[in-house]
Amino acid sequence: MYLKEFKFYRPGTLSEALEMLSNAENGALKAGGTDLLVEMKKGLRSYSELISLTDLAELKEQNEDAEFVRLGAGLTHSEILDSELVRKYFPAFAEAVLQIGSNQVRNTGTLGGNLCTAAACCDSAPVLIALDAEVEMMNKKGTETIALKDFFVHNRRTVLKKDQILTTVVVKKCAPHTGVHFEKFGLRQGSAIAVVSVAALLTIEDGLCKDARIVIGAVAPTPMVSYNAINAIKGRPVSDFYEKSEILLAAGKAASEDSVPIDDVRGGAQFRRNVLNTLTQRAILTALRNCNMQNTQT
Amino acid sequence: MKKKTPKPLKKGFSRRRFLRGAGLTAAGTVIAGSGMLGLKAQQLPEEKSPGAGVLNLSMHVNGRLRQMSVEARTTLADALRNELQLTGTKVGCNRGACAACTVWIDGIPTLSCMTLAVEVGERKVTTIEGLARHGKLHPVQQAFIDHDATQCGFCTSGMLLTTAHLLAQNSGPSAEEVKAATSGNFCRCGTHPKVITATLDAAAKM
Ligand SMILES: Cc1cc2nc3c(=O)[nH]c(=O)nc-3n(C[C@H](O)[C@H](O)[C@H](O)COP(=O)(O)OP(=O)(O)OC[C@H]3O[C@@H](n4cnc5c(N)ncnc54)[C@H](O)[C@@H]3O)c2cc1C
Numbered sequence: 368m369y370l371k372e373f374k375f376y377r378p379g380t381l382s383e384a385l386e387m388l389s390n391a392e393n394g395a396l397k398a399g400g401t402d403l404l405v406e407m408k409k410g411l412r413s414y415s416e417l418i419s420l421t422d423l424a425e426l427k428e429q430n431e432d433a434e435f436v437r438l439g440a441g442l443t444h445s446e447i448l449d450s451e452l453v454r455k456y457f458p459a460f461a462e463a464v465l466q467i468g469s470n471q472v473r474n475t476g477t478l479g480g481n482l483c484t485a486a487a488c489c490d491s492a493p494v495l496i497a498l499d500a501e502v503e504m505m506n507k508k509g510t511e512t513i514a515l516k517d518f519f520v521h522n523r524r525t526v527l528k529k530d531q532i533l534t535t536v537v538v539k540k541c542a543p544h545t546g547v548h549f550e551k552f553g554l555r556q557g558s559a560i561a562v563v564s565v566a567a568l569l570t571i572e573d574g575l576c577k578d579a580r581i582v583i584g585a586v587a588p589t590p591m592v593s594y595n596a597i598n599a600i601k602g603r604p605v606s607d608f609y610e611k612s613e614i615l616l617a618a619g620k621a622a623s624e625d626s627v628p629i630d631d632v633r634g635g636a637q638f639r640r641n642v643l644n645t646l647t648q649r650a651i652l653t654a655l656r657n658c659n660m661q662n663t664q665t
Numbered sequence: 666m667k668k669k670t671p672k673p674l675k676k677g678f679s680r681r682r683f684l685r686g687a688g689l690t691a692a693g694t695v696i697a698g699s700g701m702l703g704l705k706a707q708q709l710p711e712e713k714s715p716g717a718g719v720l721n722l723s724m725h726v727n728g729r730l731r732q733m734s735v736e737a738r739t740t741l742a743d744a745l746r747n748e749l750q751l752t753g754t755k756v757g758c759n760r761g762a763c764a765a766c767t768v769w770i771d772g773i774p775t776l777s778c779m780t781l782a783v784e785v786g787e788r789k790v791t792t793i794e795g796l797a798r799h800g801k802l803h804p805v806q807q808a809f810i811d812h813d814a815t816q817c818g819f820c821t822s823g824m825l826l827t828t829a830h831l832l833a834q835n836s837g838p839s840a841e842e843v844k845a846a847t848s849g850n851f852c853r854c855g856t857h858p859k860v861i862t863a864t865l866d867a868a869a870k871m
Contacts, residue, residue: 375737375783404740404779405760417737419784445773469849470827471764471776557848558762 370407376418381425381534384418385507389530391416396532398441399475401468402484426479426534431456434540440479440502440533444491445470447478456540459547459657463494463566466551469558479533482518485525488585492519493566494549495538496590497580503535510534516582519589542578545570546658550650551584552642554633561585562634563642565622567650569600571658576603581618581647586626586639595621596647608655610648618651619644724785726751727795735782742766742777745792753793753822757851764850767823768792774830793822796829805829808867809860816854824850828864837868 376394378384388394394416397403406412420426426441429452436452444464447453453461467473467481467490481491482502492515500515504527515536518525527533541547547568553559564584570577581596599618600608607614628639719734726749733748742759745751745768757765759778766778769791796803805828808814815821824847831838831846838846843864847857 369743370738370740372736372738375781377784399779400781401761401776401779404781408760421784468761469764470846471767471774471849472761474773474775475779557845 370404371413373414374416376416377422378418379422381423381505381532382507384420384423384532385505385530387416387418388532389507391418394418396420396483398477398480398483399443400480401472401476402480402486420477420479420532426532428535431540436538436540438478438536438538440477440482440535442478444468444473444476444478444481448473457494457498457538457547459549459566459654460491460494460498460538463490463549463551466490466549466553466561472558478536482515482536483525483527483533485519485523485589487522487588487590488561488564489590490549490551490561490564490584492590493564493582493584494547495536496582496592497547497566497568498538498541499580500536500538502533503537504528504531505534506530506532512537516590516592522588541568542570544572544658545578546654546656546660548650548653548657550646550653552646560633563628563639563646565643565646565650567647567654569651569654569658571605571655574605576600576605576608581622581651583622583626583643583647586628586643588627591625593622593625593647595625600651605655608652610652615648615651619648622647720783722782722785724782725787725789727791728789733782737781737783739782740778741768741775741780741782741785741790744782745777745790751792751794755819755822757819757823762851763820763823764827765820765823767826767850769826769830772830772833774827791826793825796825803829804867804871805832805864808863808870812859812863812866814856814859814863816852816856820850820852820854820856824852824856824860828860828867831864832868832871836871838864840865 376387378387393414395414397417398420420441423441426439428439429450430437431452436456444467447464448461481489496516501512502515502518504511549566551561551564553561561584563586566582568580579597579601581593583593584590596618599621600614603614623640623644626643628636630636721734723730723732731749733744735744742754742756745754754777755765756778757763761776761779766776767774768777771788805825827847827850840861843861
């Protein structure tokens with residue numbers, strides 16, 4: 368399992384990186400390398416040029432304005448966990464990131480790499496999609512922005528063009544009285560790939576679930592919005608949300624019907640549907656609880 | 666077969682070096698020559714591409730500046746083991762999943778099998794050989810001995826660097842915190858309970 372030979376480029380600025388990428392014959396961007404190098408070692412992919420993103424300060428930026436928080440694609444998972452902005456505005460995102468691989472993997476793996484690998488089981492996407500995050504992609508011609516939910520095309524395929532670099536994830540700050548939660552089911556406690564995951568976001572107003580997002584992971588070729596689960600809960604009075612209540616059962620069932628899981632070593636399709644059903648209900652209830660906690664704080 | 670840079674056997678070679686040499690002869694490997702010889706790590710930013718082929722790097726390892734010849738594709742783990750003979754760093758799965766190869770880069774536990782040697786640059790690498798200070802074992806090393814927290818020993822150097830880092834961050838961790846910190850370090854012998862006991866004991870004595 369040695370790597371095949373490649374040329375290694377280490378640009379110091381984003382524009383240099385874009386130049387190198389557009390000139391590369393068979394090049395790939397390398398962020399943390401925790402996906403890329405594994406696939407290259409296994410012989411699943413081979414490149415004649417690797418362009419390192421690790422020195423690009425532009426990809427490490429994080430800042431906020433009144434409406435949005437911008438997170439550089441080059442931030443490692445550990446840097447996301449240390450981010451004051453993430454902890455303050457998106458604690459559920461931090462919880463999801465904490466469940467990525469091991470401490471060592473989080474120390475090198477990046478947000479951008481996680482999204483660009485576009486594995487169905489990727490742990491950073493569900494919460495970010497629930498938060499209506501957008502991603503910015505740049506090439507020499509300019510910047511394009513797209514909703515994260517539309518970024519994923521298929522398992523391990525995104526809309527990213529060959530000459531584009533994912534630069535920034537833009538996350539909208541939540542409306543007041545909004546709760547978010549991420550549930551992940553893996554086959555062990557630590558360092559496990561998701562067999563099923565769910566992110567839920569609920570906004571409560573006047574005792575009603577005014578807005579909701581349910582995003583399911585590892586149960587379809589891409590992380591996916593479950594519109595039927597959302598419809599099952601949207602507009603409903605908060606008093607209808609309790610364990611095994613009619614609408615929670617309906618939401619769980621709808622999510623599992625929306626899913627298109629596969630059979631693999633980690634679990635059969637029916638098993639995944641059953642787990643998804645339960646996990647969806649749990650995610651909704653916890654999101655609601657987080658929302659109530661936020662209410663009492665403000 | 667992989668290409669590798671064969672080195673002449675030195676006088677008084679060790680068993681490990683003999684095996685390495687024998688393997689290379691049998692494989693009949695070729696040197697990938699290039700004009701990049703003499704390139705220093707510090708020069709990388711100007712040069713941008715070390716290219717394919719052999720390059721000479723200097724790297725801060727365990728407090729010393731070490732010279733080595735590597736290729737762009739050489740992982741830090743292979744560079745440490747094959748170039749510097751720092752074979753305390755173990756390569757288990759070679760794909761980031763077992764953490765046996767954990768070293769510190771600027772004090773941060775990092776998978777050396779997933780790091781390219783050329784990317785280390787000016788940062789400082791600490792391997793298990795650099796954990797003991799002035800001839801004195803680090804408290805976790807002593808505690809691992811006291812509690813018999815190793816069996817085959819393959820995961821041990823990674824475990825030690827992981828737990829020593831934890832104790833540097835958190836001087837009084839709970840058992841749960843030790844578990845979480847070492848959850849990426851796989852031990853197939855099943856020493857995890859003793860690793861936890863030993864780490865808690867080291868914390869108490871530090
Ligand atoms: C042991 C282990 C456990 C893991 N566990 C999990 C887990 O639990 N959950 C999870 O979600 N993932 C997990 N992963 C996968 C991986 O660590 C993450 O997906 C990580 O975030 C990838 O980031 P990276 O920086 O290492 O990406 P790289 O490997 O550097 O890149 C991945 C891909 O994205 C492209 N790319 C990277 N950055 C950009 C960019 N800015 N613009 C355009 N393209 C880019 C690369 O060209 C490459 O194709 C695990 C990996 C390992 C080895």
